[in-house]
Amino acid sequence: MSISSRFSVGIHILALIELNKNTVNTSESIAESVNTNAAVIRKIMGMLKKADLIKVQPGVAGIQFAKSYPEISLLDVYQAVQVVKDNELFSIHNNPNPNCIVGQNVQGSVEHYFNRAQRAMEDELKTIMIKDVVDDMKREVEL
């Protein structure tokens, strides 16, 4: 299993806004950079918009940041594209046997620890900014 690439595409989109400041980014041009279909980009743009990360207007070309660019973390994107539901990174086996004491209690016991692990990952994402990714890229490209 793997977390949907919507996440990495979302990051890609936001990075492009900063890196292509001087040009107008359309879903078409972004799709070219990502190498996917424009409809896919538009769908993800919609999610980023709903999460108040970007501003997009129907009918008018171009994307802008909706909040201060350096303040956008990977966690913001991760949550925006809804790639993992709250406390559901790990799935617990659905139907334990109701007649088995163990079966009935494993779920509750394990759930708490699963949430702890998921939170550790998300806390780490919170510390990483889109700006960090973009700065890395700028450095690489300038070599």
Add this chain to the structure above:
Amino acid sequence: MSISSRFSVGIHILALIELNKNTVNTSESIAESVNTNAAVIRKIMGMLKKADLIKVQPGVAGIQFAKSYPEISLLDVYQAVQVVKDNELFSIHNNPNPNCIVGQNVQGSVEHYFNRAQRAMEDELKTIMIKDVVDDMKREVEL
């Protein structure tokens, strides 16, 4: 998306070994507790065996721990059941446009941060022992 329930089933199996010390656990009896098919249990048992967490013999009923029970962490199980490949919790969009500087470099820049987040989650799993889960369950059941 969600990480396969093989993980929680693997934990379930190991917990049963400790909780049912006095009885012989067969893939059939475990399958009843988990409420799934015995073949599913056998497959996961095979993975736990390969990772040297349990001892199972073809033809002979019963499972035993292969290493000291209190030393088995959730990370051990997680790795045994191969629910997430190394550094592939997050998937990066496959085919960036080779003509686009940004497309080509997003991957490398992002990968490093993705690995960091995955490692944070796995480090947390390392601190949680099967014994912790079992102790919680014993406490709950005794209420």
Add this chain to the structure above:
DNA sequence: ATACATGTAATGATAATGATTACAAGTTGT
């Protein structure tokens, strides 16, 4: 009004998972 953008729904291909069935291979006790 035309040209072009975003928004969104429907469809299809692909892949992963879990359940199930079936059977080979190993062990034990008589």
Add this chain to the structure above:
DNA sequence: ACAACTTGTAATCATTATCATTACATGTAT
């Protein structure tokens, strides 16, 4: 040796999620 039972493992199927694609409605600007 044989019968009964177990693990090991492969094949198949239904279900689900994702991504790509097509199509079209809706919105904006010149």
